[in-house]
Amino acid sequence: MGRAPCCDKNSVKKGPWSPEEDAKLKSYIDQHGTGGSWIALPPKIGLKRCGKSCRLRWLNYLRPNLKHGGFSQEEDDIILSLYISIGSRWSIIAAQLPGRTDNDIKNYWNTKLKKKLFGKQRKNLRGKSQKQGSRKGRDQMNSSMDSHNNIDTNPSWSEFPILQPIPYSNDEPRYNNDHTSIRKLLMKLGGNFYEDDDKPMNGALNPQYDPMDNSLMHPVYHNSINLISSAPMVVMNTSPFTNSHEYNVDGKAVCWVDTDAEKRKLGERMGSDTSVARALNDGCNSTTELEHMVYTNPQKLDDLEMLYEDMLNNKPATTLGGSLHWEDMNNLVFPFPPLVVSNNEGHQHGTLLEEGALNEPRYPRD
DNA sequence: AATACGATCAACCGCCGCCCA
């Protein structure tokens, strides 16, 4: 099968963009916009580039108000919490971080955040002692903002214990008090996320949900709501073992969603322009599919697999006094309300740009 | 100083879903 390529791969230039190409593209878009078609754009401005390549270049590097490098602790926390919540849906995560691109966040996750969280427990290719600090010079040069990221200065990042699955007992709904479980999980992931049992340390762990407009608010803007204790939770019930459709978590309503029709209703209630609502309403033909679309699955969260090594090995989690498998994990909790995803290709947020936050694109050496 | 190797990140690839004729 497969589809026809969007352009003639033999006649288009590949590889790094030159300053001249950037100038052409930027100049044209500044004056005329994209003209509604990326594919048609390169010939108009005399670029031997694929339209997709132009789009990528514009979105990731040329459009205004972009930030590169130097992720703050708050951004780290948002990325982590959203990753745990929705997996590797970088575009959605990026929509919550003004000035960041999905590519940036994806790269940052793969190269830094993962290691921040897990150190190098699994791989030590050269059999040497840990070289976690090997990039110190460049990292520090990259941004002073990184100085509080604690990549190198906070040894606890690489010393996180391998986490054990969250216990539950048979006589309570599975993952009852799920937000508490997740909170515990997050605390284990990074003790610095919380100062105490109730409050996010800097208000940044959980993007804040504004119940008034059903949107997810950047904690920078909205620091006063404790999402975890106030947000409704949606549990995708795949468990054949419970008939419960509602129970309370700390007095908050939690609903099982058993049927596709119920999912659709839920989607409607959530509003038509949320990712969850779309996932619920669109092409979501089975619970399993929905789970894959909406939330964590073992593949999406493979980076977190260490947390559940026993489960991954299909071994009972012996520390729990009971077995716990991935399908149990699929009693899903959606700890955050639906994200409002900007469909504006420019990610037009109120951008908080710092002086010097805009980096020059990297060009190939002559 | 040279080399090896890991880290970074820009860019590509290919799939998916939406839109429209």
Place this chain on the structure above:
DNA sequence: TTGGGCGGCGGTTGATCGTAT
């Protein structure tokens, strides 16, 4: 209703850079 075109997305690659040996 269907199929093609296109944009969007996530995963992956590979050139480049920095550091350790």
